[in-house]
Amino acid sequence: MATEKLAAVVRPEYGQHLQQWMAERNLLVHDEALLARLANGADAFFLVTAWRIYQEYGGDKLLNNCPRCGRLARTPRARQCRHCGHRWYEASA
Structure with missing residues (x-):
């Protein structure tokens, strides 16, 4: 989500400053598996994650x-x- 927010910044110089600030504080994701799951966007990631939780933790019992x-x-x-x-x-x- 942070990457999407950075991409939405209108002025590129602000985006670069914000990205540097987040990198200094270790707030950016570097996990390749997680980044691959996010490749289709945040909405698709949330749907896949919700479905996985539903399947793993009992589905209808939830x-x-x-x-x-x-x-x-x-x-x-x-x-x-x-x-x-x-x-x-x-x-x-």
Whole structure:
């Protein structure tokens, strides 16, 4: 993301100064494997990473859908829907 932000700088001399500043503080990525995954852009990287986490850590167990409206709750342990207000923690008590 830092590389994309550097590329978006309008005046090149500011971009070079910022890149030098980040390099001095070891804030730039040098890992070739990570850079290869970022080759298709940040959005593609985030989608691939989200899918990998979903697959590695249980997939559907991470998702918590409201039994009434079926929409996604805020967290895997939430028991109240932020969309329709349905509460399903009362039923299990």
